[in-house]
Amino acid sequence: MHILITGAAGFIGQLLAKELLSDPTYHVTLTDINEPPIPAGVRHPENAKAIKADLLSGAKDIVDSTLDAVYAFHGIMSSGSEANFDLGMTVNIDATRNLLEALRHTCPGVRVIYSSSQAVYGQPLPEIVTDSVIPTPESSYGAEKLVCETLVNEYTRRKFINGFTLRFPTISVRPGAPTAAASSFLSGMIREPLDGKSCVIPIEDRGFKSWLCSPKTLVENLLVTLRLPADSLPPHIRQINVPGICVTVQDMMNALEAVGGADKLSLLTEKEDPSLIPILKSWPTQFDNSQAISLGFKRDESFEQTVRDYKQSLTQ
Ligand SMILES: NC(=O)c1ccc[n+]([C@@H]2O[C@H](COP(=O)([O-])OP(=O)(O)OC[C@H]3O[C@@H](n4cnc5c(N)ncnc54)[C@H](O)[C@@H]3O)[C@@H](O)[C@H]2O)c1
DSSP: OEEEEETTTSHHHHHHHHHHTTSTTOEEEEEESSOOOOOTTOSOGGGEEEEEOOHHHHHHHHOOTTOSEEEEOOOOOHHHHHHOHHHHIIIIIIHHHHHHHHHHHHSTTOEEEEEEEGGGOOSSOOSSBOTTSOOOOOSHHHHHHHHHHHHHHHHHHTTSOEEEEEEEOEEOSOOSSOOSSTTTHHHHHHHHHHTTOOEEESOOOTTOEEEEEOHHHHHHHHHHHHHSOGGGSOTTOOEEEOOOEEEEHHHHHHHHHHHHOGGGGGGEEEOOOTTTHHHHHHSOOOBOOHHHHHTTOOOOSOHHHHHHHHHHHTTO
16 A cells, blocks of 8 residues: 655654554655654665655645555644644645645545544533534634544545544653643653653643543554545544543553652642643543444553553663
């Protein structure tokens, strides 16, 4: 299969590329506005091609008729889109529409797996969000994702593409540096202390709940989506809420202590950031994932296991 990954220099693009390039059956084109690296240690680097391009102007030059599937991961994250409205609208909406148009004309019917987010939801929300809850985003990022979800539905209904929209939970533990996401601390509060560094938790409520998924489980679910029969969802409703688990800040501290030792807790500081609180509190904290599970999606065992896997990945 020939697979295109947009936003391939980013966290999830690299994670997926690493998995695909360890299997000889995939040829992967990685594209990003920053030169996308071929992930280190893959078994088949010869099956990768990297293209540095701005999707806003260059979508047509990236897409070719041999594509079997496209993972659309490019984007500006939540605090980034809130801080720069024009940049968020341009990259998150205009570049995505350009990509869909290029695909429609160059490889009609191609499978497109679009990365949306739980941030499409806003208050008021029921305790448990089901697929019938209407998304009412309270951030530019969430609004932009919702616009693209509608595009994916419409392009699929018209048979221009075979689209699937995955609403990701917050992915934690994310390696590397802090990001321009309001949820950045949800990885930082584990990653930084395990590396002997401090991290500020921007909310002073240890009962604050988040809906998380580990990188490992996300990749499994991305691969499940590659094989889903096209008719497993109605042609005009292509969204799937990807399974997550509900954890509080206290649960996360407990997992850090259990895996990293009690001394790591002293590297955490709790200090309310008034600019982030409204965004954080607008997000859902629990979902009914029965649809996704019935389609074959996986769910994490526990957050402690996620932290163990992350710690182990540091030694590989
Ligand atoms: N990581 C999470 O917790 C999470 C949660 C929900 C949804 N998502 C979604 O998943 C996708 C991937 O997330 P990520 O964490 O890998 O993000 P990331 O920020 O690490 O990667 C996004 C990539 O998009 C690229 N990009 C930005 N503008 C571009 C342009 N004009 N043309 C081409 N490329 C451009 C960036 O250079 C970057 O490498 C995003 O769309 C994000 O909204 C992520």
